[in-house]
Amino acid sequence: MKPKDPDCIFCKIVDGEIPSAKVYESDSVLAFLDIAPVNQGHALVLPKGHYPTMMDIPSELGVELMEALSKVGKAVMEATGADGLNLMQNNYEAAGQLVHHVHFHLIPRHSDDGLKL
Ligand code: 5GP
Ligand code: ZN
Numbered sequence: 185m186k187p188k189d190p191d192c193i194f195c196k197i198v199d200g201e202i203p204s205a206k207v208y209e210s211d212s213v214l215a216f217l218d219i220a221p222v223n224q225g226h227a228l229v230l231p232k233g234h235y236p237t238m239m240d241i242p243s244e245l246g247v248e249l250m251e252a253l254s255k256v257g258k259a260v261m262e263a264t265g266a267d268g269l270n271l272m273q274n275n276y277e278a279a280g281q282l283v284h285h286v287h288f289h290l291i292p293r294h295s296d297d298g299l300k301l
Pocket of ligand 2: 193285
């Protein structure tokens with residue numbers, strides 16, 4: 185049984201209670217487009233189980249998460265014709281974490297997009 189928090193918005197997305205634009209799914213990992221993208225193709229990759237921060241992820245999930253990051257990273261770069269890609273990840277409020285279900289931001293970048301992250 186995967187850990188779950190009934191009040192967590194990402195657990196609700198994993199369970200299909202809240203819709204999302206899914207871009208990748210495996211047994212233990214889900215990726216969908218961010219509802220407030222900082223750039224076109226901004227995607228979130230997360231374990232389906234509820235782990236609050238990066239430091240709580242069981243090591244056996246690491247390979248599957250890394251595979252997902254690689255596949256989704258390539259896909260969003262191709263789909264947007266990006267020149268680059270940022271991988272970002274926030275832990276705890278002090279570092280800007282708003283949703284306390286660990287997730288990785290993949291943000292396609294263009295040389296001239298002027299974004300300051
Ligand atoms: P954090 O600041 O926790 O690293 O990022 C949370 C991200 O989740 C934000 O970029 C925010 O736009 C995104 N987000 C919050 N609620 C939803 C939602 O209901 N659906 C989707 N697709 N993204 C969400
Ligand atoms: Zn959750």
